Amino acid sequence: MIGNIAFSHYTKKDDIHGTVLYPGVMVAPVQKKILKNIILKDEIKSIFEPFHGSGTALYEAFEVSPNIHLVGCDINPLANLITRVKLQGVSTYILRDIKKIEEYIKKPPFIYEYIFPNMKKWLNCDVIDSLALLRTAIMNISSKKNRLYFWYILSDVIRFYSNTRSSTYKLHIKENIQKGNLENAVIDTFLTNTKKYIDKFKHKSKYFKLYKNDIFDIIKQYKKNTFDISITSPPYGDNRTTIPYGEFSMLTLYTIPEYDLELEGWELNNYSMIDKRSMGGADKEYMLNDYEMSLINYYLDRISPSKQRKIIRYFKDYFNFLEELCRVTKKYIVLTLGNRTVDRIKINLVLITKKYLEKNNYIKVKSVSRIIPRKRTPKLTSNVYQKPVSSMNHEYILVYKKIPLLHCKKKCSSGVKI
Ligand SMILES: C[S@@+](CC[C@H](N)C(=O)[O-])C[C@H]1O[C@@H](n2cnc3c(N)ncnc32)[C@H](O)[C@@H]1O
Numbered sequence: 001m002i003g004n005i006a007f008s009h010y011t012k013k014d015d016i017h018g019t020v021l022y023p024g025v026m027v028a029p030v031q032k033k034i035l036k037n038i039i040l041k042d043e044i045k046s047i048f049e050p051f052h053g054s055g056t057a058l059y060e061a062f063e064v065s066p067n068i069h070l071v072g073c074d075i076n077p078l079a080n081l082i083t084r085v086k087l088q089g090v091s092t093y094i095l096r097d098i099k100k101i102e103e104y105i106k107k108p109p110f111i112y113e114y115i116f117p118n119m120k121k122w123l124n125c126d127v128i129d130s131l132a133l134l135r136t137a138i139m140n141i142s143s144k145k146n147r148l149y150f151w152y153i154l155s156d157v158i159r160f161y162s163n164t165r166s167s168t169y170k171l172h173i174k175e176n177i178q179k180g181n182l183e184n185a186v187i188d189t190f191l192t193n194t195k196k197y198i199d200k201f202k203h204k205s206k207y208f209k210l211y212k213n214d215i216f217d218i219i220k221q222y223k224k225n226t227f228d229i230s231i232t233s234p235p236y237g238d239n240r241t242t243i244p245y246g247e248f249s250m251l252t253l254y255t256i257p258e259y260d261l262e263l264e265g266w267e268l269n270n271y272s273m274i275d276k277r278s279m280g281g282a283d284k285e286y287m288l289n290d291y292e293m294s295l296i297n298y299y300l301d302r303i304s305p306s307k308q309r310k311i312i313r314y315f316k317d318y319f320n321f322l323e324e325l326c327r328v329t330k331k332y333i334v335l336t337l338g339n340r341t342v343d344r345i346k347i348n349l350v351l352i353t354k355k356y357l358e359k360n361n362y363i364k365v366k367s368v369s370r371i372i373p374r375k376r377t378p379k380l381t382s383n384v385y386q387k388p389v390s391s392m393n394h395e396y397i398l399v400y401k402k403i404p405l406l407h408c409k410k411k412c413s414s415g416v417k418i
Pocket of ligand 1: 023024025026050051079213216234246277279
């Protein structure tokens with residue numbers, strides 16, 4: 001039995017997920033409880049996370065069953081780096097490498113200057129100098145595993161000492177009064193965190209494969225019924241109007257040398273490139289088929305024409321993704337979803353998804369909701385037509401099981417209690 005999944009007192013601070021910031025993350029103990037229930041009851045050999053973000057579900061699956069095969073994908077190179085570091089940990093020489101960095105900082109033989117678009121808007125000159133020094137010291141480390149851990153730790157340090165506000169995931173400049181008030185402790189903070197978190201990275205998963213790609217380029221390569229479990233939390237809308245995962249990552253991505261990032265080549269072209277190429281972001285005209293239209297018509301009829309195009313674009317991608325997910329999954333699909341509001345109309349992504357999965361031979365095992373206790377987004381967000389709009393305060397977890405082909409035509413129950 002899944003039982004209570006509120007975990008209202010859980011804070012990321014105590015586990016590996018609290019060592020780095022990434023937007024829209026899943027709640028680790030919730031995912032772990034669900035995975036434990038399925039993994040310990042069924043024969044599970046492989047897990048697929050199509051939008052792995054900071055790798056919450058993949059890491060928790062590894063914790064439940066270290067020999068399980070993990071496959072993940074994300075379009076954002078920072079998500080790829082974060083998840084890789086969580087899964088592969090650090091090398092045995094990590095303490096020696098930290099020492100090397102400390103020595104380099106004390107007496108740097110040279111410093112590589114670096115530059116990126118609008119750098120001086122987002123970073124004060126003294127912060128740029130400290131980052132250039134740290135960056136050169138990290139580049140001087142020969143173990144790639146450890147370098148990636150250092151970039152991972154540096155990611156939060158850059159954001160913290162930048163001129164962007166901490167109240168939003170967008171890059172949004174601080175007001176002049178606040179700017180410059182923060183004492184520059186870039187190097188000390190980096191060294192402190194590097195040492196403080198080491199113990200959380202002393203494991204390694206031997207069986208994982210991560211793709212830094214658009215999911216649509218990857219999922220089609222997999223055969224029918226490849227993965228025992230697919231577990232994910234997809235974007236709830238296009239990145240630019242929901243969470244700008246790409247924009248959030250850019251200051252770090254511009255700082256890490258390209259040879260330590262998984263890149264296809266277009267990611268650093270500008271600050272909004274990753275968000276534009278993410279789910280629902282492409283500026284194309286799309287057509288939905290009659291069945292897909294029937295699932296979203298109710299909402300389309302109630303929102304302004306200017307927003308309709310965006311919703312259609314998102315759902316075209318979403319339905320394509322679900323179709324492929326149903327195909328490559330052998331046993332269970334586990335989704336964490338939220339219902340967003342457009343023009344004051346709640347788009348019931350949960351209901352739409354349930355209908356879609358049921359039409360595609362999946363049967364409900366469990367559907368639970370939990371209140372999101374702490375959120376960066378306020379409970380009431382921007383005004384639409386002069387009235388405040390509520391943001392998502394609940395998330396929903398759906399566990400669906402594939403009906404074996406033989407039984408598809410009969411109406412059957414899942415037979416699994418979790
Ligand atoms: C809700 S977040 C996932 C967060 C993750 N569950 C966690 O706990 O950290 C959604 C992720 O989907 C990724 N994404 C968006 N569009 C994508 C696409 N077309 N292909 C692959 N990943 C995509 C974003 O970069 C983001 O990391």
